[in-house]
Amino acid sequence: MQSLTVIPETKKFELVDGPVPKITRPDQVLIKVAYAGFYESGLHLLEGNADSERLFHFRHELSGTIMDIGNEVKHFKKGDRVTVGPNAGCGSCLFCRSGRPYSCLLGSDSTIGTWASFVVVPVTRIYKVPDNVTLQQVLLTKPLSQLINALQIAGPITVGMKILITGAGILGSLWAQVLYHQGHRQVTVIDNHNKLDSLKRNNTGFTLTTRDELKKREKTSSSYYFDLVVETSGDPSVMEQVMSHLQKGGKLCCCQMASPNAEFSVYPFEVFMRELKIFSVNENCFSFQAGIRLIEAMGNRYLDYESLGIKIFPLEGYREAVEAIKSGSVEKVVFSME
Ligand SMILES: [Zn+2]
Structure with a gap:
């Protein structure tokens, strides 16, 4: 499978080929990615304006279809359309127990790759995409x-x-x-x-x-x-x-x-x-489901990609995508893996 990742030594993107990841824990699912988002803030990170942890592990929204599930996964099945939400935290630190998992003392986990055609994700991070929401629209859940x-x-x-x-x-x-x-x-x-x-x-x-x-x-x-x-x-x-x-x-x-x-x-x-x-304000897993419901309520009339300045690029077109963001000709890039 193809994946776009940042090489630590060069701090540059590279498109690499590798094996499809496998489920290694019973609470994981394998997702075939349809779309993955890329924000302008990603450029800030690439330009060295953030700490190295975030530089090499940051990731953004993605949507796709479940291809495989671990044997302890409930409520989801193969073929379900899903999106991935923010880190739910460690669940036991002061901030997680205060309802602020985005401030978790252990930081963000790194179990999800960058931009790839397949990803393995803990089931606690995924959300079903309603029938009346497209896999493109659901990428707007995070903002x-x-x-x-x-x-x-x-x-x-x-x-x-x-x-x-x-x-x-x-x-x-x-x-x-x-x-x-x-x-x-x-x-x-x-x-x-x-x-x-x-x-x-x-x-x-x-x-x-x-x-x-x-x-x-x-x-x-x-x-x-x-x-x-x-x-x-x-x-x-x-x-x-x-x-x-x-x-x-x-x-x-x-x-x-x-x-x-x-x-x-x-x-x-x-x-x-x-x-x-x-x-x-930061991302918060507790408002993610509400974000999906808001997309359902707003629909195409308000969340049209073209009017929002969002453009879809194939993953191999990442150089053009980065240039498009840098030039300001698009507001947001979405990578298509379909
Ligand atoms: Zn925590």
């Missing part, structure tokens, strides 16, 4: 489950509240689609004009503007302040700017991984006086 996690942490975000999304990449676009689907209309999205073009096609009626145009607004204008800022750019200068756009009691939700060396300034006086809240 949508992160979004659900963010909404839960942010507290009640009722219709009518003013929301700013910074960044119109795949994460920003998904946020825009979900907020529109949930009835929100007081939404502003900032990015450069090129990035905003794809959102214009969605006819949400949201305000689409640039950072500079937003900055030009008078601070006294009510259109300057927001109850929630959803930060999806990972750019510290954007984070610094939007702090001044927060309404009293406003919340800044950091959804994108920034560079480990990135920093921005905050005025603690303002944070105190205006009761501002800054928080980040």
Whole structure:
């Protein structure tokens, strides 16, 4: 089988041929992969902006069909369409027992390969794909489950509240689609004009503007302040700017991984006086099932690959895929193994 992996010595991708992996434990399943996702954040990792553990073991969403199961696997059978969720943690450390397996003290396991046509996965990591959800659509579960996690942490975000999304990449676009689907209309999205073009096609009626145009607004204008800022750019200068756009009691939700060396300034006086809240969200296995249900509810109308800027490449076309992401011509790459 083919797999795309990062060679530690060169820190570069290589397509390698190898044997189909075998189940080695009774709680595992063998999946024939149909699609596997690749995010721009993968490029950050490849460029050495993350620790080596994450560089060589990071992996992203995949979907496929079960080809074999261990003899202790219940509730799943050969032929089931499945997707793979985030690590459920060790189950026994302080954070796992506090409902935060994504902060597990033992870190992420490495039982799943990178991008490969077959993978062996513990049954605790897989989720059935509903009949009315495609194997392509279900790849969006990871960012949508992160979004659900963010909404839960942010507290009640009722219709009518003013929301700013910074960044119109795949994460920003998904946020825009979900907020529109949930009835929100007081939404502003900032990015450069090129990035905003794809959102214009969605006819949400949201305000689409640039950072500079937003900055030009008078601070006294009510259109300057927001109850929630959803930060999806990972750019510290954007984070610094939007702090001044927060309404009293406003919340800044950091959804994108920034560079480990990135920093921005905050005025603690303002944070105190205006009761501002800054928080980040990570993937969480407890919101993964809810992410699949959200995909069922939204369907093709909101989760169309083309309008979200997602392009499918064969695994052997990975060089073109990486260049496409680097050039900004696509928002997200999905590898097809079918
Ligand atoms: Zn743990």
